Amino acid sequence: MSELIFLDLEWNTTFYRNRQGERLPFHELIEVAAIKVEASSGAMLDSFHSYVRPKVSRKIENRTYRLLPYEREELQELLSDAPGFLDLGPAFLRWCGPSPVFVEWGMNDVEVLLRNFEFHRLSFDADWSCEYFDLQYIYQKLCQEEMGCQPSLEKAVTELGMDTDLDFHSAWNDTYYTVLVYQTLLDRFADFVLFHRPPKRHGPVPLWELDLGVHDTRWACKNRLEVARPACPLCGRPLSPGRWVRTTPTEQVQRCRCQEHRRLYLAVTAQPQGRQWSARAAIYKDAGPIAERFHKTCRKLQDKRRERPSA
Secondary structure (H helix, E strand, O other): OOEEEEEEEEEEEEEEEOOOOOEEEEEEEEEEEEEEEEOOOOOEEEEEEEEOEOOOOOOOOHHHHHHOOOOHHHHHHHHHOOOEHHHHHHHHHHHHOOOOEEEEOOOOHHHHHHHHHHHOOOOOOOOOOOEEEEHHHHHHHHHOOOOOOOOOHHHHHHHOOOOOOOOOOOHHHHHHHHHHHHHHHHHHOOOOOOOOOOOOOOOOOOOEEEEEEEEOOOOHHHHOHHHHOOEOOOOOOEOEOOOEEEEEOOEEEEEEEEOOOEEEEEEEEEEEEOOEEEEEEEEEOOOOHHHHHHHHHHHHHHHHHHHOOOO
């Protein structure tokens, strides 16, 4: 990891309708900024910056205007002269290289970038992969006593005693400030290295859990033997499986039965990791909110079946 790419994006939240007619939100990019940095020294090596002409919605939301440091006419002129994402996206990928390591302030930008590629049906090379770090979390762990409130980039820059001559909430300016924070951390901590945010744990403690690895599709992990033929973590006997119920976009739950320990819940979660899916499985006895989501979804499915007209 000799080279890092510091990334910041600005987008306009708009809506579109999918093939089923559902109205869904979409964060459409309107500005992309990135700076290549030598990891060991923090030296800036190269940069990429461009505005993006929106395609899904030409109307910029009022919230976007309030957030960005541009007058309405100025931003409209910048976007009207900019390339569309179909041209900009591949050019940015070529600039990044085959295995970029991104650094961002927060955890949204890379996911929004990948979502724009997916929305515009732009494909990646077969061996393309990326990794990304959240400098906001790293700064919070190293420089703040409490982890409750996530610091804004402006707050971090001010606390570190940097000059704030540039406006915030411009993708280019925010990228530059993020690099300055990284350079300051390198100077302050002799053994400084980037580290990932640990996964959050919510809800009950499982009887058993397993990292299922990374898969090309969201629910391919269910083909793993440990999931397809689960065993009771308490006695080792095979579980009698029920049907899978999708309780959230990233969770499926199956109610199983053990001859000795009776009802158990098998939950599988899949989170996006670049263009693939990172999956975990867990078995619970007292599943708490997982069981509540399972039963609530089952009731909704039953109600829909009752509402269907009979043949």
